[in-house]
Amino acid sequence: MVTVAFRYVRMVILSALFFAYLLFPSLYRIGDYVRQTNPWSGQKYVELAFSPIQAELACLYGHPIPGADSHYRDEHGVQVSTARTNTTAVTEPIPNIVHFIFGLQNPLRNPQAGHFDFLCYLAVRSAIVSLRPDTIYLHYTYLPSDHSNNNTNVDDPMNNPWIRRLSKHIRLIHHPPPATDNNNIQYSHLSDMMRLQFLLEKGGIYLDMDAFALRSFHDLLNPPAGRDVVLGHEGGNRWGLCNGIMAARPNSTFVSRWLASYEHVDFSREWNYHSVRLPKKLAGLHPSEICALAPDAFFWPTWTWRHVHWMHEELDTNTTQFWQEKIDRHGGSLFGNQVAYHAWSQMAWDRHLSGLTPEVVRRKDTRFNLLVRQFMEEDL
Structure with a gap:
């Protein structure tokens, strides 16, 4: 009798585990939805409505900042700033070159590192089409193809079909792996430091691999003298300045x-302080060194559950026409002051981005797909 009861209990437990396994993705999504949308999550503050202030609009459109330094362009088109000290300084524009970083982790040992895929291709294509840069640098350590199963593909970027498509328009810059290539390295923070180093050395534009340039950056590449960096606010409450587009x-x-602030930091104890919150703090301490843009320039809609869903929900015919007309009227963007869109892959990958293919982008009408279709080559 005990044996029969034990077998019955074991069967019930195994059945429960089996069904839990089958339902896990749905249960995970439900739990994630509740976690992100409950009244105490704080996402409602990130989603707060906002209005750009004059200084933000001046930085976006290359105008003098009210109450700050004035500037004009000489007969050669070079910006000249007249500071309150009555001295003049000739300032060159920010170089129209683009930096991407990908593949710092070995995907053969770290499958979660991902591959240079269709979404990455679209991000680089957006820079080619919208920015018309002098050079695009793709900094990498590993660039395998989607289906690599040997070390050859890791070593040769041209085995990746998306890299082959882009090869005429990009310069591949290989960076050797860290001396201690192990699981203790915080690769996201390594990427944070590398992008700052590239901008310090060469200047230009940095874009995350899930960031899309929607229109020319021409005006914002001419900030007033002394304001040598352009960053965008993250969140309607402007809680930080994000390093995903700079x-x-x-x-x-x-x-x-x-x-310099990255020295002697224990990155295992923080997530986004140095990449979002610290630049906001530094901007408050040194406001004359930075042009800060309103949230809708780079980072709107945000990463919240509702905003991600809004970008990827399927649209009916009338709504599609409405947003397509807006995109056409704004020269490629959803909103008048938007010049780029960050797709927040960490929040959107499982639910939306992982399933994107050329066919899906062409066939399915979502706000995101309407934005990025313009970057696909005709033979895809």
Whole structure:
């Protein structure tokens, strides 16, 4: 009798575990939804409505900042700033070059590192089409193809079909792996430091691999003298300045100070302090060194559950027409002051981005797909 009861209990437990396994993705999504949308999550503050202030609009459109330094362009188109000290300084524009970083982790040992895929291709294509840069640098350590199963593909980027498509428009810059390539390295923070180093040395534009340039950056590449870095606020409450999209002149004092702050930091104890909150703090301490943009320039909609869903929900015919007309009217963006969109892959990958293919982007009408279709080559 005991044996029969034991077998019955074991069967019930195994059945429960089996069904839990089958339902895990749905249960996980439900739990994630509740975690993110409950009244105590704080996401409602990130989603707060906002209005750009004059200084933010001046930085976006290359105008003098009210109450700050005035500037004009000479007969050669070079910006000249007249500071309150009655001295003049000739300031070159931010270089129209683009930096991407990908593949710092070995995907053969760290499958979660991902591959240079269709979404990455679209991000680089957006820079090619919208920014028309002098150079695009793709900094990498590993660039395997989607289906690599041997070390050859890791070593040769041209085995990746998306890299082959982009190869005429990009310069591949290989960086050797860290001396101690192990699981203790915080690769996200390594990427944070590398992007600042590249901007400090060469200047230009930095874009995350899930960031899409929607329109020209021409105006914002001409910030007033001394304001050598352009960052965008994250969140309607402007709680931070995000490093996912940046532009800077070489040798920026602000970037140098920011990079120096990474020394002697235990990154296992923090997530986004140095990448979002610290630059906001530094901007408050050194406001004359930075041009800060309103949230809708780079980082709106945000990473919250509702905003991500809004970007990827399927649209009916009338709504599609409404947003397509807006995109056409704004020259490629959803909103009048938007020049880029960060797709927040950490929040959107499982639910939306992982399933994107050329066919899905062309066929399915979502706000995100409407934005990025313009970057697909015709033979895809």
